[in-house]
Amino acid sequence: MKTDFKTYLVGGAVRDQLLGVPWHERDWVVVGATPDQLLEAGFRPVGQDFPVFLHPDTGEEYALARTERKSGHGYGGFTFHADPSVSLEEDLQRRDLTINAMAMDDEGQVIDPYGGQQDLQARLLRHVSPAFAEDPLRVLRVARFAARYAPLGFRVAPDTLALMRELAESGELQHLTAERSWKEISRALMEPRPDVFIRVLRACGALAELLPEVDVLFGVPQPEAHHPEVDTGEHLLLVLQQAARMQLPLPARWACLLHDLGKGRTPERFWPKHHGHEKSGLAAVKAVNQRCKAPRECQELALLTCEYHTHCHRALELKPATLLKLFKAFDIYRRPERFELFLGACEADARGRAGLEERDYPQADYLRGAANAARSAEVKILLEQGFKGAALGAEMEKLRLQRITEYCRERRAPAR
Numbered sequence: 001m002k003t004d005f006k007t008y009l010v011g012g013a014v015r016d017q018l019l020g021v022p023w024h025e026r027d028w029v030v031v032g033a034t035p036d037q038l039l040e041a042g043f044r045p046v047g048q049d050f051p052v053f054l055h056p057d058t059g060e061e062y063a064l065a066r067t068e069r070k071s072g073h074g075y076g077g078f079t080f081h082a083d084p085s086v087s088l089e090e091d092l093q094r095r096d097l098t099i100n101a102m103a104m105d106d107e108g109q110v111i112d113p114y115g116g117q118q119d120l121q122a123r124l125l126r127h128v129s130p131a132f133a134e135d136p137l138r139v140l141r142v143a144r145f146a147a148r149y150a151p152l153g154f155r156v157a158p159d160t161l162a163l164m165r166e167l168a169e170s171g172e173l174q175h176l177t178a179e180r181s182w183k184e185i186s187r188a189l190m191e192p193r194p195d196v197f198i199r200v201l202r203a204c205g206a207l208a209e210l211l212p213e214v215d216v217l218f219g220v221p222q223p224e225a226h227h228p229e230v231d232t233g234e235h236l237l238l239v240l241q242q243a244a245r246m247q248l249p250l251p252a253r254w255a256c257l258l259h260d261l262g263k264g265r266t267p268e269r270f271w272p273k274h275h276g277h278e279k280s281g282l283a284a285v286k287a288v289n290q291r292c293k294a295p296r297e298c299q300e301l302a303l304l305t306c307e308y309h310t311h312c313h314r315a316l317e318l319k320p321a322t323l324l325k326l327f328k329a330f331d332i333y334r335r336p337e338r339f340e341l342f343l344g345a346c347e348a349d350a351r352g353r354a355g356l357e358e359r360d361y362p363q364a365d366y367l368r369g370a371a372n373a374a375r376s377a378e379v380k381i382l383l384e385q386g387f388k389g390a391a392l393g394a395e396m397e398k399l400r401l402q403r404i405t406e407y408c409r410e411r412r413a414p415a416r
């Protein structure tokens, strides 16, 4: 394709190449072109308002070099200035972090006007310019990059953290759409150190703006016997670390994040105990679920984990009838994968305690076995006996209870 404009590789692909880690998508910037020229060259426009196009062959994103001016709150409040006179340096200057504000030309030359390579070396997440404040979502992005690159030793530059604090205090985060925030939160939870995401948000005051129900857990004590770390917020961070270590999928990590919200509601006079936090947390979990517009799978698992995580920890003491009820609540018969996610979240919870990270969690296997016993009850026998409708359902539950009872007896019998 013959063109008289120049294209540069920008963003994550340049950063990750220089870091020596695999990149997963490429973003391009186009300098010296008008939208019409790109359309003529066969690029397809993305939406109406953004000067962004898709390459006719690769489908990769090409953005016209642009400067942005903010004209109001939130994402709708942008006006773009994109014309052929906007230089590469001007475009890079309005980007979020110095390590994201480098470009590479088609000969592999790096263009780095804002010290990105130096900050890569120094392991610093540093904003490029005051234009950082034009998009408050960047507060979440920085926390997410911190979660991603923490294993490499990256941290947020103090000046950048101060700017993030200003943004949090200005109330601007309230204008982010749930969709944009959720994208960042969900990606951050899947990073190697989701706990760092929460810690950075807390350090700049953004946690209280975005997830106040989580923020209040910091400073709430728990009994030292079960929680050597004492502080509920610190416990939560350890649980998230374990969830990442176990490579749990997103719904389980979301459930980990919200499982103890009830402890933020315990009246101080009862501290460090939290009787009934499994039920008292449900309203808060529901509120966060809805505000964040979390996908249904995440919402359901967070509610169930909040309500039943203590059941899981006590599995070996539970009566067969209680197990039967637990299995019904989870609908383990039709939703086996959801129960498995729950067991993962509970295991992360049990290990997310200072000094107990390597403990065994026999409860998970015990419950898997009990669930299989319940599932082994076959409806066929009952149908042959002529049961129908509600009576059939009731008999089925009886049969399952019988199977669970047998399983418990076997498992609990002292070994000879």
Ligand SMILES: Nc1ccn([C@@H]2O[C@H](COP(=O)(O)OP(=O)(O)OP(=O)(O)O)[C@@H](O)[C@H]2O)c(=O)n1
Pocket (backbone or CB within 6 Å): 010, 011, 012, 013, 024, 025, 027, 094, 095, 096, 097, 100, 101, 135, 137, 138, 141
């Ligand atoms: N709110 C945003 C979003 C994006 N960018 C810029 O656009 C680039 C591409 O954005 P994106 O693909 O979202 O992030 P990457 O840095 O490429 O990271 P990832 O590896 O997650 O794709 C970023 O590097 C950054 O220069 C920005 O400045 N501010």
Ligand SMILES: [Mg+2]
Pocket (backbone or CB within 6 Å): 011, 012, 013, 025, 026, 027
């Ligand atoms: Mg990218």
